[in-house]
Amino acid sequence: MKLYTFEMAPNPRRLKLFMQYKGIDIETQTINLGDKEQFTESYRAINPNCTVPALQLDDGTVLTDVISACLxxxxxxxxxxxxxxxxxxxxxxxxxxxxxxxxGLAAVAEMLRNRGDFFQGRALPGDEVIEQIPALVERGQQRLHSFFQALEVHLVERDYLVGNAISLADIDAFVLCDFAGWVKESIPEGCSQLQAWYQRIAKQLGG
Ligand SMILES: N[C@@H](CCC(=O)N[C@@H](CS)C(=O)NCC(=O)O)C(=O)O
Structure with missing residues (x-):
């Protein structure tokens, strides 16, 4: 198997933390999104969607969604x-x-990608030209705030999002909380359940 990834980006990080927790080590090649390497011919041949991560299996099949790679x-x-x-x-x-x-993640992406030069014409991942809609920045912010509140309510008297152990849902919500920092958002002050849960998950993931 071979993993194509760019570890600092949120979707690759979801998979990285999943693999790290389980102790899975796979040959990895970095596709630098900062340098737009996802659009090179050689990477398009692996993943025509031009996104990371992509997990290439030994028979050549490529899984291009975090959820399918995790499953x-x-x-x-x-x-x-x-x-x-x-x-x-x-x-x-x-x-x-x-x-x-x-x-959560899509709300932050909506805020991030609908403003600024770097994502001009790239309001959604992929190589199709999708123009920015600046009004979506505010909508993304509203959606994110609502979701933080939904998490806060759900975590009352719960240690994890589901059941009594950490799961991919916790890992992905943890990545979301950090990704929010990319648009200068963070867990709201009043969300004490969410803050405590974040510390709990950070500890289990090793920082
Ligand atoms: N459906 C994919 C989404 C992957 C995705 O959107 N990855 C982003 C990085 S977080 C990407 O490759 N972006 C490329 C771009 O912005 O051009 C998944 O679930 O893994």
Missing amino acids: YLESLYPDKPLLGSTPLEQAQIIGWDHKVFVD
């Missing part, structure tokens, strides 16, 4: 499960992970 790796490396141990846990983890992606 695949969880089957190969079942120790320290991060996708649940019962059918109900599995369903709830996928549900929360979906919310984190759509309501």
Whole structure:
């Protein structure tokens, strides 16, 4: 297997933390998004979507979504499960992970990509020209604030988003909290449950 990634970007970081927690080590090649290496012909041949991460399997199949790479790796490396141990846990983890992606990570991406020169014509990932819509910056901020509140409410009397152990949903929400810093947002002062959960997850992920 070979992993194409750019570790500091949020989606690659989700997969990195998942693999790190489970002790999975895979040959890795960096695709530098800062230098726009995702658009080179050689990388397009691996992932025509021009996004990272991409996990290339030994038979040449390429998984281009974090969730599919995690599901695949969880089957190969079942120790320290991060996708649940019962059918109900599995369903709830996928549900929360979906919310984190759509309501959290996408909200920050909406704020980040709809302003500034770097993302001009690239308001969404991929090589299609998508113009920025500056009004989406404020909408993204509203969505992010609502989601932080939703997490705060959910975490009352809970140590983890689902069940009694860390899961991919926690890892992805943790990445979201750090990604919010890219648009100068952070866990709101009043969200004490979320703050405590963040410290708990940071400790388990090793800082
Ligand atoms: N559906 C993909 C999304 C991956 C994605 O959007 N990755 C971003 C980095 S966080 C990317 O490659 N962006 C390339 C670009 O902005 O051109 C997944 O779930 O992994």
